[in-house]
Structures are given as C-alpha cells and as structure tokens.
Amino acid sequence: MKACYMTDSGRVRSHNEDSVTILKNASDEYLLVVADGMGGHRKGEVASSIVVSRLGKRFNEMPSVGSKLDAVNWLNDNINEINNEILEYGEENIDSKGLGTTVVVALLTKTYLIFGNIGDSSGFVIKHNKLHKVTHDHTLVNLLVDAGNLTEDEAKNHPKKNVLMKALGAAEKVDLDVFEVIDMDFDGILLCSDGLTNMLTFEQIEKVLIDDELEAEEKVEKLIRKCNARGGNDNISVAYLIRNGE
Secondary structure (H helix, E strand, C coil), X not given: CEEEEEEECCCCCCCCCEEEEEEECCCCCEEEEEEEEECCCCCHHHHHHHHHHHHHHHHHHCCCCXXXXXXXXXXXXXXXXXXXXXXXXXXXXHHHCCCEECEEEEEECCCCEEXXXXXXXXXXXXXXXXXXXXXXXXXXXXXXHHCCCCCHHHHHCCCCCCCECCCECCCCCCCCEEEECCCCCCCEEEEECHHHHCCCCHHHHHHHHCCCCCXXXXXXXXXXXXXXXXXXXXXXXXXXXXXXXX
C-alpha cells in the first residue's frame, strides 16, 4: 500500500476548516478520515480536528479493529461520542454557535473494507481504472433527487446544493451511514471533502487517478492544483490509498 493525504485552504477561504489523516496500525489495518468543518470564528477546524484526532487516537490504541461487526460498532460508538464532545464544546464556548463538521471514514483490513459518512464528504474506490462512489451525500438536493423532485443534472447546479441534512454537532443523536465494499478487488481508496467534488467532475478526478505516470503524491497534488485553477472556492482535502504503490 502507498498512502498520501493533503489539505489546502483553496483560493477563496482565509483559513482551512478541513482535517484529514491516514493511519496504519500494528495489524496492517488502515484508517482514512476526512472531516470538513463549519462554524463561525474559525471553529469549523475545531470540530473537524476533534473528529480526526479522536478517531486517530482510538485507532492507534487498538492492536486490531477486529471483525467487520466489531469495526462497525467501533465506528458508531466513537462517532456518537465525538458528536457529544462537539456539542459540549459548542455549549461551553459562547463564540462557537453553529460548530459542526462532516465526516467520511474508511476502514481497511485484510478481509474487509467499510466506509462511513455523515454529510457531503465523499468516499470512492478505484476498480479497474474506474472511479466508483461508495458513500451517499446527506444534502437537500440528494433528498430531492431520491424523492423524484429533481433530476441529477438539475441537482448539480442547484442554488441549495450545499445545504446539509446531517452533520456532526447538529443534533444530539447521529446515525453514521455504513457501506461495505463486497468486492475486495480494488486498486485504491479516495476520500475527499466537497472542495474537490464541487470543483472537478468524477471524470476529471478519475483521469488523474488512473495516470500511471504519476506517483500517489503527485496525483493528490494535481487534484488540488486543478481545483485551485478552477477558482478554489472551498478548502480541499484528499486522502488517497493505493495498492502496490507506484
């Protein structure tokens, strides 16, 4: 495996509210996390940092995440504890009203790969030079598409396409959507904040990721450069894990 993660503030935002990491434990298991924070007075980065640091610390404390069921329970338990911590921080700090964050996470072991997400940060797998989205965004437009009130094309440019229906710190109880990748014959894993997916099409992202002439780090750098070249309207975070690293 070869892993690379980066975050960039983009060209419009004055500071970066995203947090990202990739960790490997003693059992050669991998944890990938991207969190896209929100909230005034630079508190978005507090919320996203809480997610990444707490999940990372607890992952590093375990020799193994165990079975698939153990891993799902571990993710759900920790995400709910982290949600409570974010809520408590908002209550204790008067300038932190609206504090919150998205999260997308992937857990890879020798026998399974699972994703979890809340919000609109996304998780993908790369299989046979094709990019496949695994997670489902918790946005208003996706809700409208699912209900048949919007088409996919209408959703792409809808003025409320970034309105979230779920986020950490937004409610006392959160439900993490968990997805299992049944076919373990994949080439790579990509997690990203919407600063990437709002600026580049899936086809543009895919073209960079399947370029055999680029190292993993060069691919991530190129994705971020492309976003900034198109305006860099948001913070951009990418976590990329590839098998048989070039």
